[in-house]
Amino acid sequence: MVVLTGELKADLIGQNGWEHSEPTYNLRLGGAALNTASVLARLGSPVRFVGEVGDDRLGQWALQQLEAQRLDTRFVRRLEGALTPIALAEVESSGDSTYSFYRSFGPTQFQPDKGSLARAQWLHFGSGFAFQERNVAGILELLEIAQEYGIPVSFDPNLRMAVDEGYLERLRQYLPYISVLKASLEDAKLLFPLVPSEPHRLMEKLSELGAPITVMTLGAEGAMATFRTRMMRVPGVRVRVVDTLGAGDTFTAALIYGLMKQELATRIELITWEATRLPVVLAAACHLSALACTVPGVNLREGDLQTWWERFG
Template sequence: MTPEAFAGVLVIGEALTDVLVLPDGGEVARPGGSPANVALGLGRLGRRAWLGTHIGDDSLGKEVHARLADSGVRLTEGSVQDGATSSATARLDRAGSATYAFDIRWAPARSAVLPALAGMPSHLHTGSIAASLAPGADLVLAAVREAHGSATISYDPNLRPALLSGPEVERPRIENLVSLSDVVKASEEDLAWLYPTRAPEDVAREWATAGPALVVLTLGADGAHAYWRGGDMAVPGRRVEVVDTVGAGDAFMAGLLSGLMTRGLLAEGPGPAPGKQARQTLHRATATPGATPELASALDLAAHVAALTCTREGADPPTLAELGI
């Protein structure tokens, strides 16, 4: 496959089955996984999205594949392997917030991330378990390094402490990925765990001088705050009737990426090394104290997409039609 044929967004990361344990004790199982949710959100927003992942050839894996395909997301060759599909159990409290337990194996085939290693995608997104859990995390880092020369890069740590070593062990890998990225999204919980003696907003502001053009700190119901070298901007949360918050951060990420692509601030189309030109455009847009209209619009879209996702059960991001776009 040529880079022109592949041009679009490649998401690398886990796809699994989310088992939602409701406050009344009932259970609902549906496809999930943070990177897979981002790919799903991008597909529903009309983006040409691929997912490089590791799912089994069992019935759960087929459900994951079918759900992605229904939203236009294609799996890279090698993403389906023999064996079982990983799972995550999310226990919801009365406010709709979730805590997680995992039964996961992350060992993607090299062929599943080969497009990134070959410099094919226009934009590469990764994060969460895939960027931290052995043995696949090293392959993910290699893919990001190889893609950096020709593609724009985004990263969401979306940390799962139950699967990680201590912050001092994880920090160097995470900071390396941050330095290679153009756009980073992280939650207050991520940064509080990773830097327990520092204020999350100070870390986000520092990260915005360490490589990325844009760092967005999500604040739950309070919205988000965006930081860049030239300034910062509060992104108000949207008041909605919350069913649960599962997948809200992933929906925010998909909305942000799509909004930035619409405005030429991240690469999406074909051409030789499309990421270089988009990277320059993004850095110019984030060089002044005030947010440009393009940047503000992309952040507003992200907040809208996340809010709508909170109004329904599970990671179920909206389509363009549902957004009224």
């Protein structure tokens, strides 16, 4: 069972919307952790989501969407009197995306159920959700439980803007619990603005944060990882890009899936792993992430998914 915690929001996705007098938008359920959860479920992993929605129509729709994706929703709370968050995503002609967020939960504290980690074999969290003050205590509670039971924990910063000292202080609070740190090259540049932008220099800085496995994605150029004193790199996969929405989250899903296939049942097993298969896991994640870029949104074609699974699954 993979447990993921994060934000659930209604995504309004527009294609070059402001370049037209009457922009149109498609509605889908979004959130970085949710995107990762959805892909993991399609890969056949049992998945549980821990989060919140409002008690509005969007909240009810969100729960229906989660259930349709075969996610365990028992630990998704509906907050009385709250509105479900909305994100406006603009996909440019290049395939790149920009976001505007409208959040409405206010100061109400995130209070995950302690039973949400029952039978968990992996816990994943990250993004801005992990750094909103209302969520921190609840996330730390989950991390403490994961540590007590030896559950591996992965983290994806998924940054949208430069960070301040408050962010770094919170990150340092999370780091002792993190088994796998997955970041993008853009994340690393925002975390370390004074470090030269060469990937290997940024990879070194990321690995200094201390996670047993550190992974950095390089977009079309592939991915890098460090494990103990080893640094490795795998090439990317060239595709015709439609949009990049959810590509990083898809990579994260394939990374978690691949690591779990190595039968790393506990954090200790992950730390003591020989990692001879890590380059293969990274290559598989790059392939699935590239396929995600060939379709709008986080909507992998069934045929592509089957072909990937036959090769890497």
